[in-house]
Amino acid sequence: MPVHVETLTTASPQDRLDLAKIYADAPDWLLVPHADAEQLIAAGLESGTLIAGRFNDRLLGAALLERNDDRWRLSHLCVRKITRGRGVGRRLLDEARRLAGAVGRPLYLAAPADQLESQALAARTQLPLDPL
Numbered sequence: 001m002p003v004h005v006e007t008l009t010t011a012s013p014q015d016r017l018d019l020a021k022i023y024a025d026a027p028d029w030l031l032v033p034h035a036d037a038e039q040l041i042a043a044g045l046e047s048g049t050l051i052a053g054r055f056n057d058r059l060l061g062a063a064l065l066e067r068n069d070d071r072w073r074l075s076h077l078c079v080r081k082i083t084r085g086r087g088v089g090r091r092l093l094d095e096a097r098r099l100a101g102a103v104g105r106p107l108y109l110a111a112p113a114d115q116l117e118s119q120a121l122a123a124r125t126q127l128p129l130d131p132l
Helices: 013-024 037-047 088-102 116-125
Strands: 004-008 050-055 058-067 072-079 107-111 129-131
Touching: 004 088, 013 037, 013 050, 013 058, 013 072, 037 050, 037 058, 050 088, 058 088, 072 088, 088 107, 107 116, 116 129
Parallel strands: 072 107, 107 129
Antiparallel strands: 004 050, 050 058, 058 072
């Protein structure tokens, strides 16, 4: 499945529907510090940190990619439930790692340290965990 990763600064009505579907099944802890998915999406668009994976003109996964001077942080990674297990999350992560490496910055996974899923993802991807 060829997934194209892009940074979103504006979103079409269809993109907004897709993003809402992506985060609809996200656990509450994944949305923190945002009150809900809508606020997370709006903040990501406004700050230019929202990246998304697109396949056949539809968004299937998204995350926030914070680009700091000393390190980049990937957070709020989520893939639409019906698409999970097909490599969309891996594609988002690989592209974030490639972009950070291209400018000589290390990539960290930013997530709650007390969440086992975050710890497992950090270990599996060999990314340092930067607690939110």
